[in-house]
Amino acid sequence: MNVNQHPPHPDHDRFGFRSVPDGLYIGGAWRPAAGEGRIQVIDPSTEAVIAAVPDATVADAAAAVEAAAGAAEGWRETPPRKRSEILRRCFELMMERSETLATLISLENGKALRDARGEVAYAAEFFRWNAEEAVRISGEFGIAPSGANRIVVDYQPIGICVLITPWNFPAAMATRKIAPALAAGCTVILKPASETPLTAYALAALYKDAGVPPGVVNVLTTSTPGSVTAAMLADPRVRKLSFTGSTGVGRTLLAQAAKNVISCSMELGGNAPFIVFDDADLDAAIEGLMVAKMRNAGEACTAANRIYVQSAIHDAFAENFTQRMAALRVGPGVHSDTECGPMITRKAVEKLDRLVVDAISRGARVLCGGRAMAGCGFFYPPTVLVNVSPTSDMGCEEIFGPVAPLYRFESEAEVVAAANDTEYGLAAYIYTRDMGRGMRVASKMEAGMIALNRGLVSDPAAPFGGVKQSGLGREGGQRYGLAEFMEAKYIATSL
Numbered sequence: 001m002n003v004n005q006h007p008p009h010p011d012h013d014r015f016g017f018r019s020v021p022d023g024l025y026i027g028g029a030w031r032p033a034a035g036e037g038r039i040q041v042i043d044p045s046t047e048a049v050i051a052a053v054p055d056a057t058v059a060d061a062a063a064a065v066e067a068a069a070g071a072a073e074g075w076r077e078t079p080p081r082k083r084s085e086i087l088r089r090c091f092e093l094m095m096e097r098s099e100t101l102a103t104l105i106s107l108e109n110g111k112a113l114r115d116a117r118g119e120v121a122y123a124a125e126f127f128r129w130n131a132e133e134a135v136r137i138s139g140e141f142g143i144a145p146s147g148a149n150r151i152v153v154d155y156q157p158i159g160i161c162v163l164i165t166p167w168n169f170p171a172a173m174a175t176r177k178i179a180p181a182l183a184a185g186c187t188v189i190l191k192p193a194s195e196t197p198l199t200a201y202a203l204a205a206l207y208k209d210a211g212v213p214p215g216v217v218n219v220l221t222t223s224t225p226g227s228v229t230a231a232m233l234a235d236p237r238v239r240k241l242s243f244t245g246s247t248g249v250g251r252t253l254l255a256q257a258a259k260n261v262i263s264c265s266m267e268l269g270g271n272a273p274f275i276v277f278d279d280a281d282l283d284a285a286i287e288g289l290m291v292a293k294m295r296n297a298g299e300a301c302t303a304a305n306r307i308y309v310q311s312a313i314h315d316a317f318a319e320n321f322t323q324r325m326a327a328l329r330v331g332p333g334v335h336s337d338t339e340c341g342p343m344i345t346r347k348a349v350e351k352l353d354r355l356v357v358d359a360i361s362r363g364a365r366v367l368c369g370g371r372a373m374a375g376c377g378f379f380y381p382p383t384v385l386v387n388v389s390p391t392s393d394m395g396c397e398e399i400f401g402p403v404a405p406l407y408r409f410e411s412e413a414e415v416v417a418a419a420n421d422t423e424y425g426l427a428a429y430i431y432t433r434d435m436g437r438g439m440r441v442a443s444k445m446e447a448g449m450i451a452l453n454r455g456l457v458s459d460p461a462a463p464f465g466g467v468k469q470s471g472l473g474r475e476g477g478q479r480y481g482l483a484e485f486m487e488a489k490y491i492a493t494s495l
Helices: 058-077 080-096 097-110 115-134 172-184 197-210 225-233 249-259 282-298 311-326 347-359 412-419 437-445
Strands: 022-025 029-031 038-043 048-054 140-143 149-157 160-164 186-192 217-219 237-243 261-268 274-277 305-308 365-369 382-385 405-408 429-430 449-452 486-493
Touching: 022 197, 048 097, 048 197, 058 186, 058 225, 058 237, 080 097, 080 172, 080 197, 080 305, 080 412, 097 115, 097 149, 097 197, 115 149, 115 172, 115 282, 160 172, 160 225, 172 186, 172 197, 186 225, 197 217, 217 305, 217 437, 217 449, 225 249, 225 347, 237 249, 249 261, 274 282, 274 412, 282 305, 282 311, 282 429, 282 437, 305 311, 305 412, 311 365, 311 382, 347 365, 347 382, 347 405, 347 437, 382 449, 405 412, 429 437
Parallel strands: 160 186, 160 237, 186 217, 237 261, 274 305, 274 429, 305 405, 382 405, 429 449
Antiparallel strands: 022 029, 022 217, 038 048, 140 149, 149 486, 365 382
């Protein structure tokens, strides 16, 4: 379809950003930045400026750390039940305001409204889950092997946390960090992506309404993230850094954090293989791939990046999958019938073009899509390629868009080797009716998360994270997510 056929969305001025408070959120108050700069927020569907937010400086970063430090003792001593009730209220308010939040996400991020609604529900669930876990933080008690003393282990909040989140899931990436940090008794400073700051500020207002005390959550946006983040990490009161973003930026932050020996959780890039064996349920595998590849138009770290299909079913799979991809409706995210929204920036579209052109130059054949859409907005059509060389750029880089390269394979050993031939190790997908083979291949995958006969792997109740260059630590789960924000204190006593 031609995206320019759509008129401006009638709710563009009514929903979302009009109700977002104007200011940095520091110490429970909305305040201007120390400097006069503003960061423009662009609607990627129209390229229109929809808002401008404060541009925080190093001085604002220092103020945020000071506010978090001032609130730390009070929040640390707040009874777990009280913390739990506040987190539960955050969940309830997110669900009450879900449509407004989803529309806001669609406007500033561009994702299809149906995906934005799914993100809000997913993001809210982190508050419900951690509200339940906040009252279950328990220590350990035992006898030393020598019998000479008792071993007592107490779990305490790690301290002030700096949280850095990306633009692709502006609500969920924030709540996945904030909720367990607050449940553990930590105070936080959130630095959201400058492309999608409005959701972070809307949620900050929500936290205030839910009863989160001043200074417990602070939010600042900046166009100079390097210096602002470095200033916070240089403060000895900051004891935790949790980052979601690219591997390159993650390496830089790890080096900065090392100067003060700051605990780090890193959720970095991915290059997920999606493996379809010839005994798989073809329809189920295609349905799963549509979720794994096209959720958020492919702009997800868990997105299927390299699609391996066994030779016996490769051609049928490619034909059916191409039909599904070609039928997707492309358009502005806030339109209810949109199935694939725009990319976040023009630069993202140019990257996809580069990857496709490189693949074609190495012998790939385009089955659908394959060229940026003309007109206003950062649109790229759903694209399928076959005969893709494993050495092409898209075989080695994170695609982060609606481009699906298919690779043919013959044997289990061959596909395991190919799937693991990457520096990344975040997620992997396997489709087969043979559960023995499925579990065997899953055990051989060098990835932190495996989806077996499923296209969706993320769940607040499960540990999220990767291996190799995909990161350090885990978010979510019964004990993993909270543990990232706590320190174990050992007490030896003869009593």
